[in-house]
Amino acid sequence: MPYFWQMSYPFFYESFESSHEIFCSDATTHHITQVLRMQEGEKIFFTNGKGLKCLAEISGIQKKSFQFSVLSEELAPVMQPQLTIAISFTKNAARIEWLVEKITEMGIHSIVPLVTKRSERHHIKTERLEKIMIAAMLQSQQTYLPVLKTNHTIEELITLDETEKYIAHCEVAKQRVSLLDALTPNKNATILIGPEGDFTEDEIHLCLQANFHAVSLGTNRLRTETAGLFACAVFNAKQNQS
Numbered sequence: 509m510p511y512f513w514q515m516s517y518p519f520f521y522e523s524f525e526s527s528h529e530i531f532c533s534d535a536t537t538h539h540i541t542q543v544l545r546m547q548e549g550e551k552i553f554f555t556n557g558k559g560l561k562c563l564a565e566i567s568g569i570q571k572k573s574f575q576f577s578v579l580s581e582e583l584a585p586v587m588q589p590q591l592t593i594a595i596s597f598t599k600n601a602a603r604i605e606w607l608v609e610k611i612t613e614m615g616i617h618s619i620v621p622l623v624t625k626r627s628e629r630h631h632i633k634t635e636r637l638e639k640i641m642i643a644a645m646l647q648s649q650q651t652y653l654p655v656l657k658t659n660h661t662i663e664e665l666i667t668l669d670e671t672e673k674y675i676a677h678c679e680v681a682k683q684r685v686s687l688l689d690a691l692t693p694n695k696n697a698t699i700l701i702g703p704e705g706d707f708t709e710d711e712i713h714l715c716l717q718a719n720f721h722a723v724s725l726g727t728n729r730l731r732t733e734t735a736g737l738f739a740c741a742v743f744n745a746k747q748n749q750s
Contacts, residue, residue: 517563518544519553519646521653527562527578530554540566541574552576557645557653559584584651590617590696591743594665595736596703597621597629604629607733608637611654611740612644617696618655624662626705632659662700662711666718671696674723675715676735678706684724687739691746699723699739704732 518540524530532540540546548569554562561582568575593616597604608619621632637656645653666673672695676687691697700707700715707715716722725738 515551517551517553518546519555519649521557521642521646522554524554524556524560527560527581530562530564530578532574537573541569541572546574551579555646555651557642557651559586559651561651587615587617587652588696589694589747591740592616592618592620592671592696592698593701593736593739594620594622594660594698595701596624596627596732597632598704598732599628601629601633603731603733604632605637605640607736609640609644610737612641613648614737614740614744615648615650616654616740617652618657620657620665621659622662622665622700622702623659624703624711625708626703628703630659662707662714665698665700666715666720668698671698673698673700673715673718673720675700675702675707675712675720676723676725676739677702677712678729679709679712682712682722684722687723687725687742688746690721690723691743693746693749697743699743701732701735701739 520536522530522532522536540552546566546569548566551563551565554564561584562578563580564576564578566574566576593611611619623630634656641654641656672692674687674690674697676699700720712722725735730738
């Protein structure tokens with residue numbers, strides 16, 4: 509890898525398909541010209557959140573605009589295996605935003621707002637969460653933006669294929685295996701995290717009938733957002749073991 513990809517140049521997200529189509533938003537322009545007060549000859553990185561990372565050099569700068577030229581580009585390989593967490597969002601938006609930020613930094617592939625019988629929140633502020641994911645992606649120097657999916661019910665998720673499926677519930681009377689032991693290395697995984705009141709017995713039964721693995725996240729009773737973070741950390745740890 510060329511040395512410049514490892515340099516700590518300012519990192520920005522823009523929506524583009526090729527390095528010839530980079531158009532800077534007003535927010536990026538303001539940050540470069542007014543906040544960082546960058547000068548001609550300084551370098552920056554751009555990513556489109558789809559794996560493409562471009563190194564650019566500022567060729568001219570004014571008070572509220574600047575010009576740049578792309579020097580090099582690199583397409584990062586898609587991270588494998590991929591983790592999807594389907595989680596029932598809580599009433600406290602700040603706690604969910606914290607979770608989305610942290611699991612983005614940890615490299616999650618996709619996040620699914622899960623609607624269950626005991627869910628507290630059925631509507632999410634998609635634009636707000638996308639901004640948090642972008643900031644977390646840039647902070648952690650990644651080039652793939654997680655996919656934030658629309659609301660799904662359990663009935664919609666049980667039809668998933670090409671992924672190992674897990675449901676993390678708290679029913680101690682039902683047989684469960686620790687998530688770390690249950691995960692299969694190098695396999696895509698979808699993990700269901702329930703609401704504060706847990707899944708209902710009918711929901712657990714429905715998942716088990718659809719070949720979900722019942723898993724435990726330890727002996728402590730975790731908050732929903734803590735359980736989501738824990739599941740992501742265990743998934744990453746399992747891959748490092750392989």
